[in-house]
Amino acid sequence: MKAVVRTAAGGPEVFELVERPVPEPGPGEVRVRVHVSGVNPTDWRSRQRELPAGITEQVPHQDGAGVIDAVGPDVDADRIGQRVWIWEAAWQRAWGTAQQYTLVPDRQAVALPDHASFELGASAGIPALTAHRALTVADGGPGRIAPGALRDTTVLVAGGAGAVGNAAIQLARWAGARVITTVSGPAKATLARAAGADHVIDYRARDAVTEIRAVAPQGVDIIVEVAPAANAALDVAVTAPGAVIAFYSGNAGEPLSVPVLETLPSNLRWQGVFVYTVPAMAKEHAVADVTAAMAAGALRVGEEAGLPLHRFPLGRLADAHSAVEQGVVGKALVTVP
16 A cells, blocks of 8 residues: 655655555554545644654554544444544554555544545544634533534634634534634635634734724633734733633744733633643543534535645645645645545
């Protein structure tokens, strides 16, 4: 089978397209014939780091979608032939989704709803699970996302044209929240509206604090934050008492500074979201809720849903990484032959 591997840390040039034997699933594993592999920012960042301990060769990418074609011991044989989406395939493992066949634990290959495309399945994973976690960590808020779960809640999504931002808008709207989002230009504003945001603010054209306060005078309850250091002052200025700022990104060594005494009376909370290490039960809930959103047609991909798709063949996986590293707007997908 064809696979892309790396044996060292570095730029996209460390990837090599190779032929490998088709693997056999072990106990508790399924083998998936991968159709589409998703590329996330964490994929290129992990590429720049040394391989996990005990691994000398790794196939990249956490997310993907395909069809189960074999199962290991202790796995229901009825799963063979099932269309699935995959999450965290390469987390501390040698087997990612950038290959024709991959092995994952049974629970990490989740049945795709009948109408859901492989492109949707490969785009969910890290972005949608991150968005789910950010939307469910508020004190007294729901631990699950479902219709009505966020009714009477105002959510601010920073960077609504990104993959996590897009998923957060769609999931929050499905749950009944009022969604405000900030973007950096007209083209991204169009995408955020397509995702379903109620209010879209171009922070380069207008004062974001003034605009947010105009539509949410009582403040916002949840902020899904992509740039916590850069947006700290804005977040403090627009939050309601008891709000949570759930941040999932940032730059290495970048400090987050907030005014302590000025924020204490509002009981504000900054919550880091690193999807790989969230509690197991929260992960299970997120996987179930994201699948339900797909089934309901509430989570979509494509330009009409605010998330343009950029397709690359497996042999050009390095180009897909470069595109994501350079900030391509939308979702980079690798088509597996």
